[in-house]
Amino acid sequence: MRVPQTAVMSGRYLTNRRRVSTSRAKSGFLGWWDHVPQAPKDPILGVTEAFLADTSPLKINLGVGAYRDDEGRPVVLRCVRAAEARIAGAQLLESISTAASTKLVERSVQLLYGMDVDIVKQKRVSGIQALSGTGACRLFAEFQRRFYPESHIYLPIPTWSNHHNIWRDAQVPIRTFRYYHADSKGLHFAALMDDIKNAPDRSFFLLHPCAHNPTGIDPTEEQWREISYQFKVKNHFPFFDMAYQGLASGDPDRDAKAVRIFFEDGHLIGCSQSFAKIMGLYGHRVGCLSILSGDEMQATAIRSQLRLIARAMYSSPPVHGSFLVSTILGDQDLKALWEEEVKVMANRIIKMRTTLRRTLEKMGSSVNWEHITNQVGMFWFSGLSPQQVDEMAKKFHVYMTHDGRISMAGVTRSNVDYLATAIHEITKSD
């Protein structure tokens, strides 16, 4: 077997040996893929795979951030069911998908910037429907590389693991800025500000506007204002990854505060929005990438460039989910229903945080569990070590990501005691 000459590259993607298959050579066909190694499992999605393989009746999946109700079941929101019934038979044809996309973008940016600002009328938003948050981030990363080929992206430590994959595959080099303070289990604000100041002017920063993933630690409003001010001083580009608007506090306007502060301060914001969690539309891959410009002409130019990037990746986005989102956000009653339902989801998660903390404290744990209720959003950054995480899986069949991130959305009244017991057991000796 001959591996093409050019297939000599860094060890990261290749096995070290190049096997020669004589039997294959004899039979006349080639094994082209011998040098392709098995990829490691995705750190987040791989958890679900392990969970599915576990046969214990006690098992709990606290890995992927997908909301569960108090019975531990996936939820399809009533506003979504209503929208589905409404669009049934609507003949979602390719001829209307462009119009549908445009509507989706308009409604998304309206949600983001709020009803006070007629952002759509200003005509300086370049928006494009994207494949949920991942797709929106990837489009931006590709766009960044195309028009700022020398730039880096600054990612917080820690951040959603897929951010690293996205900018790496888009070939934008990654730098980091300090965020999480392990000792206090809180925000390392002074270090954050230092890193912002020390980065070269005009750097690109990725910010989580609310419900930071994985830590659940968000800056206060005052801190956001300081960050925004410093961004103006340094002329940095703020890119927000908004995946939890409404799901963090229960109030979509409150959750968008950081973005709106930056907007008021005149920043020309880039933002990825995801409807996966906030509307329970995970599998439909509905999202939006928007970039603010100085004027309409530039917005049009940017939009045209974003479309080119999308065209070579998947041509156009799937229409079904975007129709659901547009329908919901465009109808007063459905939107009100959604706001109610997102509040229910947020409140259940907050309740589970309180319950878990109280239960652990009642068990007489000497560990400080404040961070369970201090942190915001779907995830609790437990502080468990990788070894402890493994033990939780092996001994107790409780699955979470290796960084100790627990999806509180997977905690219910029926499993919270068991979870507390497991955590208490593991941390007793701490």
Add this chain to the structure above:
Amino acid sequence: MASSMLSLASASPSASLALQDDCKTKLKLGTTDLASFLRKEKRNPFMTAKSCGRITMVAVTASRFEGIIMAPPDPILGVSEAFKADTNEMKLNLGVGAYRTEELQPYVLNVVKKAENLMLERGENKEYLPIEGLAAFNKATADLLFGADNKVIQQQKVATIQGLSGTGSLRLAAALIERYFPGAKVLISSPTWGNHKNILNDARVPWSEYRYYDPQTVGLDFDGMISDIKEAPEGSFILLHGCAHNPTGIDPTLEQWEKIADVIQEKKHIPFFDVAYQGFASGSLDEDAASVRLFAARGMELIVAQSYSKNLGLYAERIGAINVVCSSVDAAARVKSQLKRLARPMYSNPPVHGARIVANVVGDPALFSEWKAEMEMMAGRIKGVRQKLFDSLSAKDRSGKDWSFILKQIGMFSFTGLNKAQSDNMTNKWHVYMTKDGRISLAGLSSAKCEYLADAIIDSFHNVK
């Protein structure tokens, strides 16, 4: 690079902020008040020049993307737009790449409506699919392509993952090639679907062309094709259209496919199929997969991208797949894992709706039969207008020109052999919209308009040089 509106802004941002503080003092406003003051004006954020000198300049950051120019308009979409603007009642849109009924209306297949109703009734959840997509869909799509009893399926040598229709699947394949065969070239036909080049360029995969269309015969330049494939560096990827070549409509015969496979094997190239019209070209799923199955039967490793945009009319739902036939089960598993690794930073996991529709249609014998019938109907309508167009041309044209290529070509598209000037005449004089390369879409042609089209073609061909 500040726009003219911001040209008065000071170069140093910190100076701008000092101004802001200065203005705040003048207006006796705090930070929050300034913001709400600006907001309350309810106009463009540039507007506060009147109230306080250079607050305007301070309020908006100069755009990072000033220098970005407008992207060129899409050549195919441009045709549809021009068509819409035309008020002539005889106008005909032969630029459209989507199936239209005899009434020239878009068509939603009955099986799709039924599948969607079933899905609605069941009230299925909307959880994330795994990165590789819906398992039932992946199984169905590979079975459809290779035949469920095919050795490669039985032996589990195919790595299949759900993709975003044909484009998304091709892009994953291109990314796989770029990562594991850096520097290897993909050979594309001349001409080919315009987006092939965009996909390869954006994936940073080098490409070159092999001869395909012969304008003399309005047919296949078979010798040129073989020669160019032979000349390519060993280990190149040869992008082949499984059936219904886009844009020419010209497919190799089975005999020619054998010879193409010979030279590919000889040069140790990898065949890379784009199958966008299975079932839609001839009306038969099996017949349209013959080329792919021919290669697979030889034990060759191959890559195949599939799309359900046309054959199930699911254009807007973006459903397709990328299949890599490997020489071993182990290789297939490893390749699948790496395809997932490429997909995760692109979109994490694929959209569920289209996948469920396909799985439901293929998984239900009644729906599957109905689908096959609908595909036969669509392919039949296109064959019908081809025949009618040929008959009209033969009857009206006294020059003795051989119009039989219309019948020999297959699928949605036809290369008429008209050059740019002639194509322009089609549009300007006859209000027939098509692409400048002489391509017409039979999907946009009704039986009723065949005679009119024949007149237009004859006039353009003979009277315009």
